[in-house]
Amino acid sequence: MRALGTFFKHAFLIAASVISLFPFVWMLIGMTNTSSDIVKGKFSIGSEFTNNISKLFDAAPVGSAFMNSVYISVIGTVLTLLLCSIAGYGFEIYRTKGTDRLFSVLLLSMMMPFAAIMIPLFKLFSGWGLLNSALAVILPTMTTAFMIFFFLQNTKSFPRELLQAGRVDGLNELKLFTRVYMPTMKPTYAAAAIITFMANWNNFLWPLIALRTQEQKTLPLVVSSLASSYNPDYGIIMVAIVITTIPTVLIFFLLQKQFVQGMLGSVK
């Protein structure tokens, strides 16, 4: 009875794992096949790999899209960490009735559907002449109530005695933040960096609206436009998907612990 239960448990978990991993295997195999083989469901390694790569680089500006994605994701993440940690720290350490009230107003923004703000946002950036620039993607996404909340929650466990000690040593309030808080909170920053980077790297709707020309596009936009053409070439699309996926998979495997911490950090 017990052995049977264990058997079913493993059977279920193996099935779930196979389903979870299959699309990853599918894209790796797909990279080596022609488009018509892929839509015919060929599930064996073919000989089109190098051909697909060179065709992809002819068909779409993958190199510049990769660089755009890196630029937007990295700069966006750095700015997010700075702005949201400063605010999370301020809201928790210098807490008053007034700041609490402001914070609960800011939290409302988490419930605003992006579709409801994207048109005025588009008009705003078009008015500033900033459409089609990395800035247009970074500015509206860099400060989120969610990330401020994340830092605020984690600041609750920050040892405040360190601040008193710093004051005795003659540090001013800003230096307390940069010299005492930031180094102490490294794990929190690491976790926040990973989830922010992932969100930026994978972002689709706002970049789709804000970035209009080929040269400015990020990887998800290029992948999407390759796939939405009348006669999509799945061989080269698979290569593009693998290029898009490698960085996030690498980050996941290298920093799995911080990644999970970052996800769970806000529900502590």
Place this chain on the structure above:
Amino acid sequence: MKKSSLIGWQFILLPSALIMLFSFYPMIQSFILSFESGKGNVSEFVGLGNYTRLLSDPIFRQALFNTILYLIIQVPIMLFLGLIIAHLLNAPKLKFKGFYRTAIFLPCVTSLVSYSILFKSIFAVDGIFNKLLLNMHIINEPIAWLMDPVWARVVIILAITWRWTGYNMIFYLSAMQNIDPSIYEAASIDGASKLRQFFSITIPMVKPIILFTAIISTNGTLQLFDEVVNITNGGPGNSTMTISQYIYNLSFVYTPNFGYAATVSYAIVIIVAILAFLQMKVGGDKK
């Protein structure tokens, strides 16, 4: 005291102003826009005109229906699956636990665009999924997954479930690991079966987390866009289109009508507000 609160405001002022500028200001602009109509940047005040148009707009009704359908079918399936997997993985002596957890969580690192297109290729008419079903003699002829209104919705639901089950599972797993094992021991001594323990101990103990994931998933599903655009582009017909996609199309695909698009967007705002109110009621009763 006065001085320290002034310093505090210096820390929070700029980030708060940015959220005001990039979330609250557009939200208000959008509300004003919802009373205007016209092409592109030329628009005039039409009062409640857009709102009456909304009520008799068949595409809006379709998009609303689809969005709610995804919500009430997909979210419960996914959360329940996540709970079961987390429960199985929480067994202390389970072998290969690390492998299962990593494998099931891995879909979360893929971009929404990438995985959507992978699903599109897997569910092609002559594609690998049909081939598998044919070989297993589950079907006799290939199903045109993405050309059929019902099957296309099924594919979208399967895809979202694939991407997010592991994500929710991690939340449950961490909550379950915080449950004191002695509770289960006491229950076993009292003769409670494993199934009974799952429903009477595990589920109540992780209830706050279930509520949290339900809110997150509801919010995400109401804003569904990337998957539908990349798997079916709303088709066939408009049978898989979501509200977010309809708003996008009204603004950037059809002849742009920002005013009416803003009106449609306020439909989501109203739904979110109603659901938030309900969730507050449910959550409030508990306390």
